[in-house]
Amino acid sequence: MALNRRNLLAGLGMALAGIFGSSRRAEAASEASDPQWKLTEAEWKKRLSPAAYAVLRREGTERPFSSPLNKEKRQGTFVCAGCQLPLFSSSSKFESGTGWPSxxxxxxxxxxxxxxxxxxxxxxxxxxxxxxxxxxxxxxDGPKPTGKRYCNNGIALNFKPS
Incomplete structure (x- = not known):
């Protein structure tokens, strides 16, 4: 991993999360907009792995460079691991060097x-x-045309090839 501003900031953020995050409980995920997906915490725990639950429902962060989706290069769609809603096209994926699918x-x-x-x-x-x-x-700090970098937890996504 090259040492640059983005990687330095990502590392600093993870260090701060470790320092400050350990003493406070993570917040719950945002409210579902679709009534079908307003599940209880017990229902979410039954549906998701413990790691996916921690990220999707408790707003956790997975370790950088831990997701196999970082290397996913096929054409297709990245969908929410909780409800399978299509979130990103593979055509908007890029290598950010941060350790998370971007x-x-x-x-x-x-x-x-x-x-x-x-x-x-x-x-x-x-x-x-x-x-x-x-x-x-x-x-x-993303590439053109938007200049945005949607830095995603890989465990919060599934990939559906075209």
Missing amino acids: FWQPLPKAVSTKVDFKLVVPRTEYHCRRCGGHQGHVFN
């Missing part, structure tokens, strides 16, 4: 956002619009 644009009406202050500085967090599952954060 995209420069979500599919239309796929995600909703909110401001998160967990690391003291405000960040824009995004969730699956349908089930409210936490996906990751969006930053303004």
Whole structure:
């Protein structure tokens, strides 16, 4: 991994999350917009692996470079691991060097956002619009044409090849 500003900031963020995150409980995911996906915590725990539950329902973060989706290069669609809503086209995926699958644009009406202050500085967090599952954060250091980097937890996604 090359040492650059983005990797340095990602590492600092993970270190701060480890320091500050260990003493406080993670927040619950955003509210589902679709009544069919307003499940109880027990129902979500039954549906998801413990790791997927921690990220999607408790707004956790997986370890960088741990997702096999980082290396996914086929044509297809990345869908929410909680409810299978299509979130990103493979054509918007790019290699960010941060250790998480990154995209420069979500599919239309796929995600909703909110401001998160967990690391003291405000960040824009995004969730699956349908089930409210936490996906990751969006930053303004991505490639053209949007200049955005949707930094996604791989465990919060499934890949559907074309």
